[in-house]
Each structure stands twice: as structure tokens, then as C-alpha cells.
Amino acid sequence: MDDIVIKAENLCLTFETNDGPVHALKDVDLTIDKGEFVSFIGPSGCGKTTFLRVLADLETPTGGTVCVNGMTPREARRKRAYGFVFQAAGLYPWRTISGNIKLPLEIMGIPRAEQKQLVEEVLDLVHLSGFENKFPWQLSGGMQQRASIARALAFHADILLMDEPFGALDEIVRDHLNEQLLELWAKTNKTIGFVTHSIPEAVYLSTKIVVMSPRPGRVTEVIESTLPKERPLDIRESPEFLDLAHRVREGLRAGHEDDA
């Protein structure tokens, strides 16, 4: 099929530690289609972040295969197929906001005039226009994280990988950013992989929720969302939403039970 963006088969990753091998991922099978918003949810140690890092070629799997855009993750990384948003904004304090967003563009050798235009475009997308000459430490945590999303969007990769991007922010800011993220996803039609440990966040954002469980890290359930693409914040009080959240919670609990 043409529109499969990410395909993992029997993916395994074992870390060798002083306390013996740790199975961070075991026999993970997953396909993600183009334009999907996929959340990975599970307790810590379930390998959700590791899976995202394997897709980004920041970790090397010890078994199985994984394809990103029909290539190995390494080739995909070299072709700059994805933008990655980390848990912390990680902006460079010696660069202004626009300087930070230009960073990947400079590395990729994009002409200066085009850089300026791309920066303006993504700053507008994350509602940070007017802050381009500020330094990161002059901005709030939420604004910094928005700038780091802008940085990941600037070079127009089709895939956006986000590793608990809003984990460190308070609930009000998080709601706001979730809403903006959906709006951005609708506008850009990117494929998004999103790691979280918040059930409402996963249900609100996703078209597909991947429930994972630890020791060894594996996928226990994949839930397809039945919610419409248009999602106002108050959809979170609808019976459909609560039903989905309930299924995710049951899935997480089931994963814990076979652990015990």
C-alpha cells in the first residue's frame, strides 16, 4: 500500500545493563498510515519513548524490521524525513527564537531568503509572531515548547515525532497547546507520533491510540478513535470520548495485570 508511512515488524530492542538485559521493546508490530495522529500511551518503562527514538534512528533495534517512508530509519534521518520534539524545549539560549527555528534550515543549506520566509510561516502557525527577536529564557515554558514545535515544523518534514512535549507544562497551558496542535495537524496534514502518559490527552488528540505495557515493552492494544476530525475542547465531556478513555484505561490495566 502506498500510504503506509511507518511499518514495524517484530521489532525488538534489548539494552545490556549491569543488572542484565532489559527488554525495552519486544515483538512490536505496528503500521501507521499517512496523515494519522498516533498516540503512544503506557506507564514508564513500557518503551513508548524508545519506540519513537527507534523511528528517529536515535536508538538501534536489536531485532525485527522498521520502515519509515519505505526506508530504514537511518536513511529517513539522513533525508530529514521527520521533525522531532523533545520533552524539554531545548532551545539554544545564545540564539533568538527566530535564530533557533533557523538552525535546522541553516544545517540543511536552505537559502537565506527562504529561511526568513519559512520562519515567519511557522511562527504564525504556533502563534508566536512578534517574538522572533526574543531569547528563549525571556519566554514562558509553554511559549518555549511552541517555539520548539515551530523548529521541528520549519523544514516541512511529513512526519512529526513528539516525545511527551507537554509533560512539563501545567494543565491550562497543556489544553491550549493540545487545541493548537490539532489545528496545526489539520492545516499541515502531517503524520504525527505522540508519546504521552495522559489518557485525556491521548484520546483528545489521536486517530489511533497505541496502548503499551512494560517488562518487556510491548503493544497490548491498538484503539482506533471514533471521534470526528473536528474536535472542540468540550468534546471531552461527550459520552463517546468518555467511552474511549474508559477503553484506554482498561487496556492499561490489562497490561498491568499480566505483569503481576
Place this chain on the structure above:
Amino acid sequence: MTLILAALVVWAIGWGLNIWISHQKPGRWQSIVSAIIFGITLVIMWELIVRGSGISPVILPPPSMIINAFATSTDILAADFIQTFMKGVLTGYAMGCAAAFLTALAIDRSDFLKRGLLPIGNFVAALPIIGMAPILVMWFGFDWHSKAAVVVIMIFFPILINTVQGLDAADKMQKDLMRTYAASYWQSLFKLRLPAAAPFIFNGLKIASTLALIGAIVAEFFGSPIVGMGFRISTGAGRLELDLVWAEIVVAAVAGSAFYGIVALIERKATFWHPSQRK
């Protein structure tokens, strides 16, 4: 006795003046003015006490004698300053910084060097390198070249160790970010690791700026042409021309502070983003 009483009076006046200033409306001028008053009070008391208690000028000349020596031997002091500071210190500083910086880059790239050279570097940095000065004078001759060589080996390891440490300062996430952009070694060096290392490198440069002057002056004790700050200090002390020795020390103090101040000022401009420099 009256002079010593006068010294006490001057001290009381200076104290009173500073108390008065500290009760005025706060502003930037206060700290500067009160520091100047403190300095002037100290110099006047030095003059009065040395004269009043009849201390031999060989032990401690009064400030007026030092100022006099300064005025009558400006040409000697200027020649010494050029010989020691402009030629010895600055040349050695530039060469030592460049050599240490490039070695740090090499150590950072090669694990072999990191394991082999860095422990030696740490060891040498702890040695009193100034003890090498007589040997270097033998090797490089009496002129400023041997002084520059002493400066190079004195500042090499502090800068090396600080730079290597600084190149490690970028955190893992920021390095991962560079990896997701498929950045080359040089791109990630120039765009991430060197800026992140700057606060460490400047720390090394500041330490080196004070070491450099010490090294050049002490090296001259072991042989030099008949010019130079270290030469003047050692021969001046031998001839009991202590006023000239003190004038030379004043020059060294001013030059050393100015050198350090300039490096600190550049640091402030270059690492304005660092929490320790933000306003």
C-alpha cells in the same frame, strides 16, 4: 607622632564620608565614589604612617616616593612594559591559547588521545610549571622568546582542560537534536558545541590571563636582556632601589587587572545568554 595622629584623623574623615554617602539616595555613583574614597584614604594613611614612624624606605617606601620614581623613570617603565607585556606575555598568550584550543579539539575527536593525553594534562596542570623557567631560558635564549615559551606552558593545560570540559557541556538532548537534523561533525561543533563550551573556555582564558603575567615576570629572574619588568624587579631589589621596584609592581598590577578585565568584558559580550551573565 603627630603624623600618626593625622593618619587616624584621615581615616575617621574617610569613614565618616562613606557613611554619609551610604545614607544618600541609592544610585550607581555611590559604590564607585565610596571605593575611590576608601582607596585614597588608604594611600594617605600609608604615607603618613610610614613617615611618622620612620620606617626605612627599603622596607616600605611611602607612596610619594613611588609616584616620584614613576615620574622620573617613565621611559624605563615603558620599555620594560613593552618587553615583558607586549612581547613576552601577549605573544605567549596568543600562542598558548591557540595551541591549547586546537589540542582540545583533537582530544575531543580522538578517544585515544582523550584517554592518553588528558590524564597527563591533569597531572601537568597540577605541577608548579614555573620551575621549568630556567630550563626554557637555556633553550630559547635570554630575550622575550623564552618568556613567551614559559607563558605558553603555564597557560596551556588550564585552557586545555577547560576547553575539553566545555566541549562536553552540550546536553544529550541537544546533541540528539543535531543528530535528527543529520548535522555533520563541523556543523554540530560550530552551531552547538563551541557556543555551549564558551563559558568554560572563557574561564580558562581568565585564569590564563593572570598566570601569563606571573610566568613572564618570574622567567626574567633567570636571565634576560637588561630590560623587562622581572629584570627591573630583581636588579632593583638588589640595588635597594625599592621605589622603582614598587613602581614596577604598580605597572604589573594595572596591566594584569586590565588584561583580566578585557577578557572578562569579552566574555560578557560573548556569553550574554549564560545564566551567570544575564542581566
